[in-house]
Amino acid sequence: MRLFRTKIASLTDNELIAQFKKEEDNSLxxxxxxRYSHLVYGVCLxxxxxxxxxxxxxxxxxxxLLSDLKKHDINNFKSWLHSVSRNHCLMFLRKQQTKQxxxxxxxxxxxxxxxxxxxxxxHEKVKxxxxxxxxxxxxxxxxxxxxxxxxxxxxxxxxxxEVAQETGxxxxxxxxxxxxxxxxxxxxxxx
Numbered sequence: 001m002r003l004f005r006t007k008i009a010s011l012t013d014n015e016l017i018a019q020f021k022k023e024e025d026n027s028l029x030x031x032x033x034x035r036y037s038h039l040v041y042g043v044c045l046x047x048x049x050x051x052x053x054x055x056x057x058x059x060x061x062x063x064x065l066l067s068d069l070k071k072h073d074i075n076n077f078k079s080w081l082h083s084v085s086r087n088h089c090l091m092f093l094r095k096q097q098t099k100q101x102x103x104x105x106x107x108x109x110x111x112x113x114x115x116x117x118x119x120x121x122x123h124e125k126v127k128x129x130x131x132x133x134x135x136x137x138x139x140x141x142x143x144x145x146x147x148x149x150x151x152x153x154x155x156x157x158x159x160x161x162e163v164a165q166e167t168g169x170x171x172x173x174x175x176x177x178x179x180x181x182x183x184x185x186x187x188x189x190x191x
Contacts, residue, residue: 008027008028008031009031011028011031013032013035013077013078014074014075014077016028016029016031016032017032017069017074017077020069021069021070026066029062029065029066029069032062032065032077032081033062036077036078036081037058037062039078039081039082040057040058040061040062040081040085041054041055041058043082043085043086043089044057044058044061044085044088044089047086047089047090047093048089048092048093053092057085057088057089057092060088061081061084061085061088064084064088065084068084099157131189134189135185135189138185138188138189139151139185141188142181142184142185143177143181145167145169145173145177146177146178146180146181146184147181148167148177149163149167149169149174149177149178149181150177150178150181150182150185152166152167153174153178160174160175163178
């Protein structure tokens with residue numbers, strides 16, 4: 001049985017969570033979102049120091065609550081949510097640092113190669129550039145849904161769930177578009 005909107009607003013956090021575990025009614029989590037999204041945004045902004053990334057983080061955190069609330073016994077929701085928000089931001093920052101470290105290592109290696117380039121390695125770089133240009137052109141010939149999914153998955157390094165969320169496709173569709181797009185790209189590159 002679904003609760004009326006006025007009754008939902010009068011429930012405590014613990015009552016909302018208990019009711020959500022029973023009914024799996026997302027409007028109950030929606031009430032928690034109304035109560036605490038501004039606080040979660042503040043925590044995210046403190047750590048991420050970027051408004052857009054903080055807004056995205058708030059949405060991800062509350063989306064994750066739909067499954068997290070079922071798994072955990074929570075006594076003080078507000079402090080638990082603060083910890084979840086902080087941990088989410090720290091994981092995001094750690095992931096960003098890892099990406100930046102890889103970019104820095106690549107750039108350092110590339111600069112080192114540039115300093116000691118032989119005619120052979122210059123030739124290899126030219127071949128790689130040609131292949132990359134062909135790959136970019138081949139990408140443009142793919143069906144739009146395949147191209148979008150491949151770009152998000154491989155270039156922007158999103159996971160299947162993130163690609164599905166970004167595009168509105170189902171996860172099954174995303175996997176299919178990526179698989180078919182990869183096959184089509186390989187055929188174009190080899191043919």
